[in-house]
Amino acid sequence: MIISTIASHSSLQILMGAKREGFRTRLYVKPNRKAFYSSIPPVDEIVVTENMREVLGDDGIVVPHGSFVAYLGIEAIEKANTKFFGNKRFLKWETSFELQDRVLKKAGIPTVEVIEPEEAKPDELYFVRLEGPRGGSGHFLAYGYELEEKIKGLSEPYRIERFTDGVYLYVHFFYSPILNRLELFGVDERLVIADANKRRPFRTLPYTIAGNKAVALRESLIPVLYDYGLAFVKAMEELEPPGIIGPFALHFAYDGEFRCIGFASRIDGGSNAKHWYSALYWERPMLMGERIAREIKLALEEDRLEEVVT
Amino acid sequence: MIISTIASHSSLQILMGAKREGFRTRLYVKPNRKAFYSSIPPVDEIVVTENMREVLGDDGIVVPHGSFVAYLGIEAIEKANTKFFGNKRFLKWETSFELQDRVLKKAGIPTVEVIEPEEAKPDELYFVRLEGPRGGSGHFLAYGYELEEKIKGLSEPYRIERFTDGVYLYVHFFYSPILNRLELFGVDERLVIADANKRRPFRTLPYTIAGNKAVALRESLIPVLYDYGLAFVKAMEELEPPGIIGPFALHFAYDGEFRCIGFASRIDGGSNAKHWYSALYWERPMLMGERIAREIKLALEEDRLEEVVT
Amino acid sequence: MIISTIASHSSLQILMGAKREGFRTRLYVKPNRKAFYSSIPPVDEIVVTENMREVLGDDGIVVPHGSFVAYLGIEAIEKANTKFFGNKRFLKWETSFELQDRVLKKAGIPTVEVIEPEEAKPDELYFVRLEGPRGGSGHFLAYGYELEEKIKGLSEPYRIERFTDGVYLYVHFFYSPILNRLELFGVDERLVIADANKRRPFRTLPYTIAGNKAVALRESLIPVLYDYGLAFVKAMEELEPPGIIGPFALHFAYDGEFRCIGFASRIDGGSNAKHWYSALYWERPMLMGERIAREIKLALEEDRLEEVVT
The missing domain is CATH 3.30.470.20 (ATP-grasp fold, B domain)
Structure with a gap:
């Protein structure tokens, strides 16, 4: 039995764990990341490709992680016939x-409390959170008086949270x-x-x-x-x-x-x-x-x- | 031989260590904490009770930790006939x-240097420490000029330390x-x-x-x-x-x-x-x-x- | 075969690793550090001395670490006939x-970008780094407007880096x-x-x-x-x-x-x-x-x- 995943996020522990439990492993790796991932023993098979969607044709058990939705999209994952570990319909939540x-x-x-822009008080701190998982990037801290200016340029869905100290x-x-x-x-x-x-x-x-x-x-x-x-x-x-x-x-x-x-x-x-x-x-x-x-x-x-x- | 303790503070490592060394374990747990503590394998016997003093009637070796004095009081611990690991008269120090x-x-x-309120300089930082172990809560940082105001309301013994940078x-x-x-x-x-x-x-x-x-x-x-x-x-x-x-x-x-x-x-x-x-x-x-x-x-x-x- | 080193920096893991791999160990220790190092099992032989240069006469394999250059000097290390683990000519780099x-x-x-003092802008932050490894001490953070004053007193080689946020x-x-x-x-x-x-x-x-x-x-x-x-x-x-x-x-x-x-x-x-x-x-x-x-x-x-x- 083969356990497969994409090289990134938490693939090192997924691979190491699979080997320790006696499985073979297969890893889909972008060419610019090949040097590292080909140097570590827990990788049995390495598929070097620019197209991470190849994992959707894998014949093993695919373990998804935080890079899957970004690389493949929810829809492609839900439609695929690949065997995914876990409930793949949970991924979108x-x-x-x-x-x-x-x-x-x-x-x-x-x-945390979510507020409307007009509720913000000038001297209080707020946290503007963009929608979806994104490794923290894009979110920002702002005082109430800065909010209008700072959210003006946002092109993605966001919301404003009362900042927790x-x-x-x-x-x-x-x-x-x-x-x-x-x-x-x-x-x-x-x-x-x-x-x-x-x-x-x-x-x-x-x-x-x-x-x-x-x-x-x-x-x-x-x-x-x-x-x-x-x-x-x-x-x-x-x-x-x-x-x-x-x-x-x-x-x-x-x-x-x-x-x-x-x-x-x-x-x-x-x-x-x-x-x-x-x-x-x-x-x-x-x-x-x-x-x-x-x-x-x-x-x-x-x-x-x-x-x-x- | 049984090793017993109260569910909190460092009880997880006490229980896990006891099992690893071959002892049976007994844990006194408040009802609102039962779900977690009853889910972990290192607990052999679970005593669900609001009254943590029941541990003082335990017939095993009781391992005290940082919640014992708060829950039971020094006096009750020192007077108890229970077998405590360690020197129970050290606990009060x-x-x-x-x-x-x-x-x-x-x-x-x-x-650290302890000062009297009148020695404080307005623009220097001080740390006001309340007496006894308390998980950090209650202590606070203050500039000299804020000290009088801030210590006015304290009802517990405290002291003022020169803040260490x-x-x-x-x-x-x-x-x-x-x-x-x-x-x-x-x-x-x-x-x-x-x-x-x-x-x-x-x-x-x-x-x-x-x-x-x-x-x-x-x-x-x-x-x-x-x-x-x-x-x-x-x-x-x-x-x-x-x-x-x-x-x-x-x-x-x-x-x-x-x-x-x-x-x-x-x-x-x-x-x-x-x-x-x-x-x-x-x-x-x-x-x-x-x-x-x-x-x-x-x-x-x-x-x-x-x-x-x- | 004996593995030897000086007591400091990373000697604990060097000693413990040597024992685990089946070697004997020898440690050169200053008298004021004897209590701790003589209490730990991985030390087979302890040489208590003020003169760390004695390690240069050791007949085992000497494992150098971050205190070696400070204690012995590059020149003495390069000239010594002692067997050093690693390329001892790399140490000076x-x-x-x-x-x-x-x-x-x-x-x-x-x-990081290194700048000349005259390039500094008054309101930007810079990091002044002294030459050589020094456990972080001596380096400092400064705004451009403070730089002249702060570097005046430096008697060692230094350079000014644009501070990375x-x-x-x-x-x-x-x-x-x-x-x-x-x-x-x-x-x-x-x-x-x-x-x-x-x-x-x-x-x-x-x-x-x-x-x-x-x-x-x-x-x-x-x-x-x-x-x-x-x-x-x-x-x-x-x-x-x-x-x-x-x-x-x-x-x-x-x-x-x-x-x-x-x-x-x-x-x-x-x-x-x-x-x-x-x-x-x-x-x-x-x-x-x-x-x-x-x-x-x-x-x-x-x-x-x-x-x-x-």
Whole structure:
């Protein structure tokens, strides 16, 4: 059995996990990224191509990640006959404000407050968020008095959030249909270019993500996040049957209370930052990519593969 | 043999470590936290109760952590007949300025400078620290000119420290009476809500801890910290015989020199951030919770349990 | 066979790695650091001395690190008959602007822009960098209008860089002549005293390094960094035959583009922050110190030791 993916985002942990669980691996790589990806042992077969859509003709199990929608488009993914790990109809839920709001509301997870431009107060801070996952780029911070000027040029859907004076935490979950269990894998903090402000007088800088850093969450905060995770799984089960299969992440602002700012409806790049919580379930720390391969193996052993691929 | 604790703070690593060392585990959990704690395999027995004091009737070895004093009170812990891992009379030493100062002075560990309100200069920054461990909440930063106004409303004991322009490092130690050895396990940095300032124009924000991040300390700084750890162990041995058994942490401001800002007289929540220094002693990285279970096992094997429980 | 080094910088991982690969270890330690280093199991032989130059008479394989040039001087190292792991003539390349520029230019790696004092604009930020590796100390941030005043007192070679509003990433590589392979081991962010600004109104503070924090780099950024690593190895092969043997690090500012700010021509202290990328090559995460010992072992097994020592 072959596990296949596209070279980017979280493919390293997907490949490494697949090898560790005994699968062969196949990777679709753009020519300018070939040197690195051809140098690492967990890649069994490498397909060097400019056209990432070739993965849609793959005959293995394709593991999608955060670059899939950008490279292939939702429609092509949903129409493809390829075997995707997970519920491929879940992928679109992170791509629009409307879908995001629907599931978060149904799950009862508190969210950041969204305001209309005319409600903004001149001296307060706001966060302008563009629609869809975009690695942080495009979003920006602005005082109320700057808003009109700054949003004038936007050609994409956006919304204005009351800025939360707190830390931003990204919580990684895995829902296993085979074990009927939700696992909390870890938490990360994004490293964004705007963090440059920790060493200079403040200046508005891009929120583009450069990397992720593991955070050991204060343990007293975990149970409520786990409850949110359970509620999210339950809501998606009704909204997009059969619901979530595998990894997802909930994104929060925390200023003493958690307020959701979005989610990833697939493996989140922040799971590249290794955490030990997975050892609670699996005796040793495991990356999310390995967890995916483990679920496929468990499914195969019980002849239930159709429950984890779509 | 059963190892028991209360669900919070660092209970995940305590439970996981206990299982790994071959013990049974028992966990006292509040009803609103049941979903998470009942989902993780390392919990053998779960006692769901609003009353955490039930742990004082436990017949196993109870491992205290940072939530114990808050939930049970020092007096109840000291009077209980329960077997506590560690020297339970050490627990109170972190709870008052007076006790903190006594041991730090005896150990010769430099501390941040404490000033009287009238010594404050208007344009300098000060840190107002409330007494006792409190997860960072309540403390605040203030300029001298703001101090009078800001401390007016305080109803709890506090003190005013000269603010150190530096980084804050929390150093985790384990003292083993069985091996007669002090082990340096790792270092963390707190993630506090006030860190939000790295992405916004400065504003006074709470110091409430949201999580912990592992820091690989510059190696040249380690020997002096280890010497402070040794001196602290020696001082406590005289002040509260038989002295320290197991985990503690020293907290420092570092601006080129280390100045102690406090300590944890039990496992510190920052040890939830995994570090590899423990592999120096144990060949593979080990969480502090596992180290505790290992000490109990070593003590049982040598029939010396009474040296590690009180 | 004995592996020897000086107690500081990255000696803990060097010693631990040597033991894990089956070597004996010897450590040269200053008396004031004896308590810590004599307490850890991976040290087989300890030489307590004020004179670190004694390592130059060692009869084992000496693994140099970032404290060697400071303690011993380039000249003494190059003249010594001691067996050094790596190409000891590579060590000097990080010590001067002229050598740094030569190799970075040859490798085609983009660098931060260096300006002349008279080019500075009053309201822009600049970074004044002193020559040579120095653990971050001495460098400083300044507005153009402050530059003249601030550089007046400098007695060491320096240069003025256009300040990059971004994050600073340190990328750790290992080049193996035995396997003829470049391995990307991980990425860290420095924790410097100036980071204190994330919790206070901005103030110019020292860039002295206190520690390192692991960063999981956004995966899409890795291939270009790997290409820079390959180009660097190739350039050094021509400039200082036989070229790089073992660990080095490239240091970058990243504001959407990578611009090199320097490098470490030996194991970099940032590799003390553990990362999992090494598991791509070696099935489990390995610290750089262990990778060094592995290379020596591989060389010994193939009777090719002379290819990895000079």
